[in-house]
Amino acid sequence: MNDGGGFLETLKQLDWTEIGVAFGIMALFALFSKGFVKLAFALLNRRKSAASTSNRGDLWRQVLERPFRWLFILIGLELGLKYLLPRSWEIAIGLDPLFRSGVIALIGWGLYILSAQSSVMLEGLSRKIRLDDASMLIPFLSKVLRIVVVILTVALIGAEWGFSINGLVAGMGLGSLAVALAAKDTLGNIIGGIVIILEKPFAKGDWILTPTAEGVVEDITFRSTKIRTFADALITLPNAALADQPITNWSKMGKRRVNFTLAVALDSDRERLSAAVARIERLLREDEKIDPGTILVKFTDFNESSLGIFIYYFTRSTVWAEYLTARQEMNLAFMQVLEEEGIKLAYPAHRVFLEAAPGTSGEMNVALSRQYEA
Missing domain, CATH: 3.30.70.100 (Alpha-Beta Plaits)
Structure with a gap:
């Protein structure tokens, strides 16, 4: 509708029965959204027989329950409005783009939750590659994934409303190239930190020896590693240099x-x-x-x-x-x-040998020799 009169005229044409049915659909999805979510996860868990898998499914449900509940509510709103409003109204208020934007936002919300440092997905990854609690890889991945999720969610929602994302993609590419050129050493240290964290030649608290330092590892970041020497000095080594050096980890000795x-x-x-x-x-x-x-x-x-x-x-x-x-x-x-047992340790000593010189009487030659402890 293009004017206020047409809008009021359309309102008068609405049947209160249809309004009741539309609101009933919305209320039904809103009231039973929690039950729908539980039923969906129960059907997924039924295919898994192992108890550990079931427990993991419960954790996934606890994490994603709220986004899924809102998704059911959004579906109810979509169905109710589509039942109630004429097609011309749907086009006028942009119902389809609005619904798709809501779905994208909810998916982004779920992915944002899954990319949290303590999420089920990243904790499972940490156990699979056997990372310890001191590892910095999971916090780093969490931050990167969350930034990517936010950027993609905003870009996709913008595309639904006619905004072009080509400029954003091109800008991100140029920005990434500029950052890579300007921070080459920093990126090298980050890659070195990832190598150290994944290969795990040492961890926090380990006593290590490198060609440049020896001491106890105090902290590991993506740029550098801090080592506390036995003289109580703190040495900060870039990860790029440390990853290329031979490292002796004395703490890994079994005996x-x-x-x-x-x-x-x-x-x-x-x-x-x-x-x-x-x-x-x-x-x-x-x-x-x-x-x-x-x-x-x-x-x-x-x-x-x-x-x-x-x-x-x-x-x-x-x-x-x-x-x-x-x-x-x-x-x-x-x-x-x-x-x-009456056995003495060897010790340094002097021995003097007296011996009569050949062809002489009374003359003695003195020879000195030293005995050393082995």
Whole structure:
């Protein structure tokens, strides 16, 4: 209708029965929208027999229930108005574009909810690729997806009302190119951060060693990684450089190695030395702090001034302080065994040899030699 008289004339022609039916349709969809949603998700869950899948379906229903309820209400409004109004009115008020815009907005709302950091979809992705709680990938994906959803939703709604989205797409392309050229290093660091997060060579709290730094990882962002050194200094390394470097993660050790040779006196008694070796090995195998997998205690070396007992074992703990404590306790126990067996440790000493010179009487030559601990 183009004028007020035509509008009033059309109102007079409306049947109150038709108005009642139209509002009844709207009320029916509004009242039973919650039941419709529950029924729809119940039918979807019925096809899945596993309990875990059913629980996941309940989570999806809790997340998407409100957008789906409003979708049913919108359908009821569409059907009621189409029943009530003549086709000319529908065209005049733009009922079809309005309905499609509402559907697009509700779909965008649902996708916006699904792209939340704590959503079912992203939590499932995190479990599938085995990301830990310290990972920054899920928050980053959540922000990017939400921005994309908002832009696409606005663009599609605009297209429904005659606005061209070609300029928006072209502008986004040019803008992306300009950003890529201006922030090349930043994008390199972001890509490096994604590589670090996906490959997971380390996580927050790990003790790592790189060619440029050693310490405990304090924070991981998409631009850089912060490492707290043992001198309590904070080093910030760009992810692009860090991703290209060899990284040793000491925290990933399942156990920590101890490997040394114990030097004892050269004149040690053979039987006592054999007993000491057996007792040291028994001490290691009986201690709870020592991993029983690989324990080697052997008399292996004859040195110039000492005998060598090779000792090789692993501590269960990889924590630096606990490792040192276990090693200290073992060293004290080794000393006790040597003391009880009467075996002395090798130590630096001077020996003086007196020898009569050939063809002389009473003249002596003095030769000095040094004996060192192995």
